[in-house]
Amino acid sequence: MNESSDKATGTLFVVATPIGNLKDITLRAIEVLQACDWVACEDTRHSQRLFQAHGIDSKTLALHQHNENQQAQSIIDRLLQGHNVALVSDAGTPLISDPGFPLIQLAHEQQLSVVPIPGPSALIALLSVAGLNTNPFTFHGFLPAKSQQRIKALEAWLPLSGTHVFYESAHRIVACVDDLLAVFGATTPVAMGRELTKTFEQVFRGSLNELTDLIVADRNHQKGEFVLAIQGQKADTDEQLTPEQRQLASQLQQHLPPKTAAKVVADHYGINKKQVYQFMLDAKAP
Numbered sequence: 001m002n003e004s005s006d007k008a009t010g011t012l013f014v015v016a017t018p019i020g021n022l023k024d025i026t027l028r029a030i031e032v033l034q035a036c037d038w039v040a041c042e043d044t045r046h047s048q049r050l051f052q053a054h055g056i057d058s059k060t061l062a063l064h065q066h067n068e069n070q071q072a073q074s075i076i077d078r079l080l081q082g083h084n085v086a087l088v089s090d091a092g093t094p095l096i097s098d099p100g101f102p103l104i105q106l107a108h109e110q111q112l113s114v115v116p117i118p119g120p121s122a123l124i125a126l127l128s129v130a131g132l133n134t135n136p137f138t139f140h141g142f143l144p145a146k147s148q149q150r151i152k153a154l155e156a157w158l159p160l161s162g163t164h165v166f167y168e169s170a171h172r173i174v175a176c177v178d179d180l181l182a183v184f185g186a187t188t189p190v191a192m193g194r195e196l197t198k199t200f201e202q203v204f205r206g207s208l209n210e211l212t213d214l215i216v217a218d219r220n221h222q223k224g225e226f227v228l229a230i231q232g233q234k235a236d237t238d239e240q241l242t243p244e245q246r247q248l249a250s251q252l253q254q255h256l257p258p259k260t261a262a263k264v265v266a267d268h269y270g271i272n273k274k275q276v277y278q279f280m281l282d283a284k285a286p
């Protein structure tokens, strides 16, 4: 391995692996996984499928959410002895809603070399095709399991602009979309990636209303792994309103209450009323 192998201590490589399609792995990731003395896997049996597909026969050990505090120290000991260790999760990039945080913290405390081997992540895969504003975007991981807390979490996003991305499990997808509808409203643009890179991959783009119809109409659409992205309610008005829309809004604002003016502009152009209203508030701000 040409990556710091002549150092007295080993290197910790944090390696992204496929989120479904086993071919979605970089040449460098394969090289590093093969050359490391140990690969710390979230689930060693799960990773074997990937390793077999790419001829990787390195020694493995398990590091998952139930043993990571103890296991992290034992991995640090190996690194201090000069062994190179790779960290992989079941899918995508480790530490992105996946184990590894205590290990990386300890490695930095010991001033060990920690090297990323970048690759797939479900949130980035969805954002790359969602057609939603990614500047900025906020990743929220998994939402709370209970509806009441989930609604609270969603409401906290309302003052934020940009796109919100999060993961959801199959058994909560219907309830979650229900809560999104209650908080964000039927016309809010949304994107859903289901089973990305896999045989039954589905990418949906549309309004929350349309997403609800799609998911409720067919139980097959409730199966698999989900990542969702939703347009924030605080409109990024400079990017989202055309000069004509801004001009009309500014003119009407002088003669009508802001809410009425926003509705007239929104109806006229077939755009989101909240966006126009936000533009008016921003324009008024000192």
Ligand code: SAM
Pocket: 019, 020, 089, 091, 092, 093, 094, 095, 096, 097, 098, 120, 121, 122, 123, 166, 167, 168, 169, 193, 194, 195, 196, 197, 198, 225, 226, 227
């Ligand atoms: N570390 C991973 C990453 O970088 O994407 C995420 C790990 S998290 C424990 C697993 C969740 O990611 C799944 O429950 C699902 O919400 C989402 N996910 C993973 N693979 C996916 C796929 N192929 N399509 C859609 N969502 C996926």
